[in-house]
Amino acid sequence: MILKRLRRLAAGAIGLLCAASFNAHAQDVRLWQVSSGLLELDKGWLTAMSGVGTKIKVPVAMYVIKHPRGLVLFDTGNNVAVSDGKCANYWGEGLCGAFNAQQTRDEVIDRQLAKLGFRPEDVTHVVYSHFHLDHAGNIKLFPKAKHVVQKEELRAAWWPEKFQRAAYVLKDYEGTRDYDFLQLNGDFDLFGDGSLVALDTKGHTQGHQSLQVTLKNTGVLLLAADAIYTAENEAGVIPGITWNTNLSMQSIDRLKQIRDAKRGQIWYSHDAKQFGEHAHDRAYD
Numbered sequence: 001m002i003l004k005r006l007r008r009l010a011a012g013a014i015g016l017l018c019a020a021s022f023n024a025h026a027q028d029v030r031l032w033q034v035s036s037g038l039l040e041l042d043k044g045w046l047t048a049m050s051g052v053g054t055k056i057k058v059p060v061a062m063y064v065i066k067h068p069r070g071l072v073l074f075d076t077g078n079n080v081a082v083s084d085g086k087c088a089n090y091w092g093e094g095l096c097g098a099f100n101a102q103q104t105r106d107e108v109i110d111r112q113l114a115k116l117g118f119r120p121e122d123v124t125h126v127v128y129s130h131f132h133l134d135h136a137g138n139i140k141l142f143p144k145a146k147h148v149v150q151k152e153e154l155r156a157a158w159w160p161e162k163f164q165r166a167a168y169v170l171k172d173y174e175g176t177r178d179y180d181f182l183q184l185n186g187d188f189d190l191f192g193d194g195s196l197v198a199l200d201t202k203g204h205t206q207g208h209q210s211l212q213v214t215l216k217n218t219g220v221l222l223l224a225a226d227a228i229y230t231a232e233n234e235a236g237v238i239p240g241i242t243w244n245t246n247l248s249m250q251s252i253d254r255l256k257q258i259r260d261a262k263r264g265q266i267w268y269s270h271d272a273k274q275f276g277e278h279a280h281d282r283a284y285d
């Protein structure tokens with residue numbers, strides 16, 4: 001009898017502890033999804049051997065996350081210089097032919113922040129999925145922030161394999177080596193409370209990472225970035241433009257396993273349909 005009561009007490013205490021730690025994860029974290037305009041590209045860049053020759057327009061997802069300990073960005077979109085029809089002036093004809101950026105100045109991350117009531121200098125942390133042109137394009141707008149990147153990605157960005165060079169635009173980040181980089185080697189819990197966890201999803205590039213965000217009401221969001229461009233990749237179509245196909249497919253599986261275990265959602269980087277279904281006039285909390 002006494003043993004039973006003790007057991008029940010212990011179970012109750014553990015339950016309380018779990019609830020307390022969950023609340024700590026999700027406390028007052030808010031997330032907005034925004035887009036750095038559109039990219040017009042051949043569908044085959046996203047889904048290998050599927051839809052080759054078909055031009056599609058896709059969003060360039062970025063995220064603004066307010067946490068009690070800071071204002072965090074996940075990715076920064078296309079460089080400000082490609083705005084308002086000036087793509088070729090900055091990226092050059094070849095890149096703009098492949099990824100025609102349709103971005104107005106108002107869609108650049110600094111103006112997106114302003115629409116939400118923040119200034120670029122309020123940003124404490126910029127987390128990068130990877131250093132491709134549509135993700136790390138605006139690092140120089142945040143010289144005072146802490147920049148959170150996988151170490152392998154930094155190595156790849158500064159000296160990419162020849163076949164990867166086009167998508168790494170060196171002038172986006174030339175001169176930033178003395179910035180405050182938090183160089184990661186695998187998964188990392190950014191504030192130690194489980195609310196924002198960088199997940200190793202290498203494959204698209206050597207140091208690609210996704211971001212797991214735990215929100216009080218919305219639950220777990222897995223911001224896949226280019227580990228999963230679209231729903232088709234999640235369903236098994238091999239992603240185009242990938243450094244290592246086998247690792248890409250393993251990373252897709254990894255995100256799906258975590259999603260299922262946590263009953264969360266996977267948000268893609270370049271899926272017009274899913275992006276359109278999300279709310280953009282309010283924060284997710």
Ligand SMILES: [Zn+2]
Nearest residue numbers: 134135226269
């Ligand atoms: Zn991308």
